[in-house]
Amino acid sequence: MRLFSVLRAPAVGWRERFDCGGREVARWFPGHMAKGLKDMKNRLRVVDCLLEVHDARIPLSGRNPLLQQALGIRPHLLVLNKMDLADLTHKSRILECLRQQGLSHVLFTDCLQDENIDKIVPLITELVSNSQRYQRAENIESCIMVIGVPNVGKSSVINSLRRLHLQKGKASSVGGQPGITRAVLTRIQVCDRPLMFLLDTPGVLSPQIESVEIGLKLALCGAIRDHLVGEEVIADYLLYTLNRQQQFSYVERYRLASPCDDVETVLKSIALHLGKTRRVKVLTGTGNVTVTAPNYNGAAVDLIHSFRKGLLGKVMLD
Template sequence: MSGRNPVLQEVLGIRPHLLVLNKMDLADPHQQSRVLEQLRQQGCSHVVFTECQRDTNVEKIVPLFAKLVSSSPRYHRAENAEYNIMVIGVPNVGKSSLINSLRRLHLKKGKATAVGGEPGVTKAVLTRIQVCETPLVYLLDTPGVLPPKLVSVETGMKLALCGAIRDHLVGEDIMADYLLYVLNRQQQFGYMERYGLPEASDNIRHVLKYVALTLGKTQKVKVLTGTGNVNMMMLNYSAAAYEFLRAFRAGHLGRVTLD
């Protein structure tokens, strides 16, 4: 919900469109029905949950948007039945991965567009990419677009945790603190077992100490003493915060829906 761009919703207008909620393997499966109901109330009835790493539910997309386009009277003007689809959304939701997944399923071909785990991999609208032969379907990959102004600071934090905003613009220590708050609020205590904590904690520095100890994240620091400089090994809290965020994004801390 936080990732939906209201400007894009206005631009869509009466055009046939399909909402793809990707990375379903990382989201809380118990929240799917609630999410669908909330979207229905907003007038969005064509929704598909997908996971592009394993091509889960991706096969539903081509038949569904072919049906949506063919049932729209505005699109009966062309003699040749080919479909041109644009993939739009906020950064790092898997738009390029979706295109590659469709090509694997329908054409048995490899990657046609670059993917990455951070925003900004796709920098321009690319050329048409064929993803299906019958029906003939072309997709356009586009850069992720965020609204010019976010609704709230918390919305920004959710988007940052999901990788829609570059980490350094928010601060990994701040993001890690918010992540710990979310995990504790939803009673997702997988971090305790992963990093060997004896009990749950709201203190991010205490948690990051265990993360650093578990993963061996240390740094050499020079300390000035009366007898000269002494090298000491200190826990690297910045590296621990980075690893804490990466573990969340990989699903190692549990399946979490932030909204």
């Protein structure tokens, strides 16, 4: 009963803001991203519609404005994927904010359960039929370009569509790290009635992320490689977010005494609970001594991966 009371207690004394500590925004725009964006522009002449996939936990943050500037002349459907990991109690507010940004065609999806995947083809078909097809009016098939930042599930959406409409397996590789798709691929059929093909593309971040906090949100959702930001920094931002939203399941998962807002204390407790230790040399007055210390980085990695697997509760980062 004591633990239950602690976990349901109102969040008092949590940080009101995350101290970025003068950090600079991590820049991750490797060569394959620049090449991918150029290839995407070159393929536009055969594209009827853009299918932008983004993470439902950050529906307002981190979308790449370069993609809109370069490719925005086509009809556009925004798919907010990984809805199973997002707190959708704020869904109406998010949709209104997106509508004010000019995005009237928005769909929340979950590729693990194929939820709302069946709505994608009808929506795209309607968008294409109501638009100028840019000298493609004689073609009976539609070609859709899938765009977005890394690791939001673009390839998963393609595979879900193929599974639903063609009863076929994976056509695009998927993974938990950003950068799995590194080039604009050949056309992938996802439906036969209507005849529809998709172009999978590499995830492309903006060369200049808008703010440090947006960079942290992207990193927490796996759009930026962890080591570029720092696992312990990402874990600290995650702890800040969970406590602010009163998501205290991390306490039960790691057998902590109570919620805590100090990342060093939490990571030490997690490391001890998981048995994650490392041998370090300590310089003393009589020479070096090797001691066993908690592996804070290992604990941070476990905490971050637990969040990404949906084991720490549903959140909305925006």
